[in-house]
Amino acid sequence: GTTDTAGANGYYFYDATLRLSHRFSDRSRLGFSFYTGEDRLYYTDYARYSGDSIFTRERRRQESRWGHTLASLQWAYHLRNGLTLHQTLWHSAYNFNFEQRYAITRDNLIQGNRTVQATEHDFNSGIEQTGFKSGLEWTPLRSLRMRAGLNASRLFLRPGLRIYSNQVNQAYSQTRSGSEPLLAGEFGAHVQAEYTPDPHLRIQAGLHQAVFGVNDKVYSLPQPRVQGRWSPGRNWWFRAGYSRMQQFFHLLTNPGVGLPGDLWVPSTDSVKPELAAQWSGGITWSRGSFQFSAEAYHKVFSNLIEYRDNADYLSSAGNWENSVTAGSGTARGYECMIEKHRGSTRGWLAYTWSRSTRSFAEIENGREFPFRYDRRHNIQFVCMQQLAPGIHASAAWTYQSGFAVTLPVERYPAPLPDEPFREIFIYGARNDYRTPANHRLDITVAFEKKTGQRTRTWTVGVFNAYNHINPFYLQFGFDDAGRRRLQAIGFLPLLPNVQWKMQW
Numbered sequence: 001g002t003t004d005t006a007g008a009n010g011y012y013f014y015d016a017t018l019r020l021s022h023r024f025s026d027r028s029r030l031g032f033s034f035y036t037g038e039d040r041l042y043y044t045d046y047a048r049y050s051g052d053s054i055f056t057r058e059r060r061r062q063e064s065r066w067g068h069t070l071a072s073l074q075w076a077y078h079l080r081n082g083l084t085l086h087q088t089l090w091h092s093a094y095n096f097n098f099e100q101r102y103a104i105t106r107d108n109l110i111q112g113n114r115t116v117q118a119t120e121h122d123f124n125s126g127i128e129q130t131g132f133k134s135g136l137e138w139t140p141l142r143s144l145r146m147r148a149g150l151n152a153s154r155l156f157l158r159p160g161l162r163i164y165s166n167q168v169n170q171a172y173s174q175t176r177s178g179s180e181p182l183l184a185g186e187f188g189a190h191v192q193a194e195y196t197p198d199p200h201l202r203i204q205a206g207l208h209q210a211v212f213g214v215n216d217k218v219y220s221l222p223q224p225r226v227q228g229r230w231s232p233g234r235n236w237w238f239r240a241g242y243s244r245m246q247q248f249f250h251l252l253t254n255p256g257v258g259l260p261g262d263l264w265v266p267s268t269d270s271v272k273p274e275l276a277a278q279w280s281g282g283i284t285w286s287r288g289s290f291q292f293s294a295e296a297y298h299k300v301f302s303n304l305i306e307y308r309d310n311a312d313y314l315s316s317a318g319n320w321e322n323s324v325t326a327g328s329g330t331a332r333g334y335e336c337m338i339e340k341h342r343g344s345t346r347g348w349l350a351y352t353w354s355r356s357t358r359s360f361a362e363i364e365n366g367r368e369f370p371f372r373y374d375r376r377h378n379i380q381f382v383c384m385q386q387l388a389p390g391i392h393a394s395a396a397w398t399y400q401s402g403f404a405v406t407l408p409v410e411r412y413p414a415p416l417p418d419e420p421f422r423e424i425f426i427y428g429a430r431n432d433y434r435t436p437a438n439h440r441l442d443i444t445v446a447f448e449k450k451t452g453q454r455t456r457t458w459t460v461g462v463f464n465a466y467n468h469i470n471p472f473y474l475q476f477g478f479d480d481a482g483r484r485r486l487q488a489i490g491f492l493p494l495l496p497n498v499q500w501k502m503q504w
Contacts, residue, residue, distance in 0.1 A: 009043035011472075011491040027078040038067030043475065043489060053109045061101040066262075069093045082139040086149075091130045096263060098123040120165040123178075125263055127249075128156040131186070145194040147206075150187075157182040157214075157266050159320050179319050184214040184266060186248065200231040212248040217269045221246045237284040239295075247274040250305045252324065253372045255406040255430060263320075265305075270321055272303040282335075289342035294335065301329040306360055310427070327360030329371065347383040354378070369430040370404040377401045377437075390448045395441065402435035405474055407486070435488060438470040454504040460497070467494040 015037035022030045042063035049056055072090035079085060103118040131153025138146045159179035166173050192206030208223040225243035232238070250271070252263040267273045282295030305324040333354030340346050356374040359366055379399040386392055408425035415422050444461030464470075469490035476484045 013039040031074040036069040055107045057105045059103045063099045065097040084137040086135040095126040118167045122163045125160045126158045147192040155184040187211045202229045240281040275302045299331040325362040329358040331356040344386040350380045352378040375401045399439040404431035440464040457501045459499040463495040
């Protein structure tokens with residue numbers, strides 16, 4: 001037989017930001033902020049092969065798009081006696097789209113017939129939120145600063161609308177399914193105190209009470225936090241902290257191969273909010289223009305959710321709540337950094353070791369497995385150099401361990417009347433495979449010129465200077481014999497870039 005394979009993939013994104021501010025007086029200031037952006041990622045592969053008098057052509061395409069728009073209006077007013085009032089009105093909209101296309105044609109040269117199947121799967125999800133928050137700052141003493149505030153918002157939640165189309169020869173069908181849109185409300189109040197009795201000691205303590213209402217269910221939990229920093233001498237600082245947090249949205253990650261399918265879903269009547277408690281401690285030492293810092297943290301999660309075995313809400317019918325199960329998790333790590341923060345040459349070297357795991361009673365009998373975005377080693381090296389007045393150069397090298405993914409260990413044909421080429425995949429242990437590590441070097445040179453109160457900056461640079469193609473996701477492609485093979489797909493090769501900025 002003969003085989004011919006080809007593929008293409010692509011990625012693009014855009015971001016736009018607008019900030020406006022107006023000072024009415026020394027006591028009153030108004031600001032407006034707007035941001036919009038979208039990322040699009042896709043791949044297409046083709047295969048043609050023949051054998052046993054059957055000529056087969058396959059075409060697969062997947063595309064993910066996610067975008068966010070945010071607008072806010074802020075007003076700050078300085079009252080008497082050290083009081084400052086902050087008011088913010090804002091609107092946020094997030095959308096996620098997933099599209100999958102598959103077509104296969106088989107010509108039987110002996111029987112003289114042709115079988116054609118084409119499927120299309122579209123998935124759309126989103127969150128819209130409109131809210132208002134008001135905050136007050138007060139400094140009753142030089143050593144004491146107080147903050148308090150209220151917030152309220154209305155949410156329109158679209159967990160997912162799915163459209164599935166299937167065509168076999170001349171027969172065509174289309175079905176729509178998914179979770180119904182939800183309306184929810186979020187309310188909150190917070191108070192925080194920052195006490196600095198002397199330059200060697202600072203204590204921050206706060207309490208945040210959040211309330212989330214969806215359908216007939218209301219969730220509420222106090223969220224305390226406390227942080228302290230103490231210096232026994234001129235060059236040393238010790239710090240420690242504790243916080244308890246509640247999150248009303250859950251991140252569902254696609255455990256298998258293919259384009260990333262991260263999906264944000266809300267807490268509901270049957271899915272509780274995510275809870276976390278974190279402890280941290282660290283130390284900082286400085287001498288001259290150098291500073292060294294190290295920190296350790298430990299975080300415990302409960303009410304996490306994950307796809308059940310062989311479940312995938314993006315490509316299967318039904319309500320997403322029926323595709324998930326609840327469990328717990330931990331995250332812990334150590335961070336250290338050495339920094340040079342003065343002089344014509346500046347920069348830092350930072351290293352983080354981290355471990356994030358999950359455990360679910362209904363997944364592999366509670367076996368602990370790594371979270372998809374558990375990246376054990378992270379390194380960052382940044383160097384900044386002033387070449388001449390108004391000319392600055394920088395180089396940044398980053399390294400990250402690969403992410404965890406679940407791979408199928410077996411597949412077999414399972415044809416149906418309306419899907420004659422349907423296949424079933426049998427997956428192995430959850431997130432038991434690691435992709436190759438990511439690393440790259442970015443270089444930029446900035447030219448700055450000041451004219452009166454205006455500052456103009458031109459920046460030229462190179463992203464991924466040594467053109468290392470980092471794996472972004474895994475997929476099953478075809479080799480020269482038409483057999484399935486696991487492939488690592490990467491994007492963003494060496495990319496030159498130019499930026500212009502004007503400030504006044």
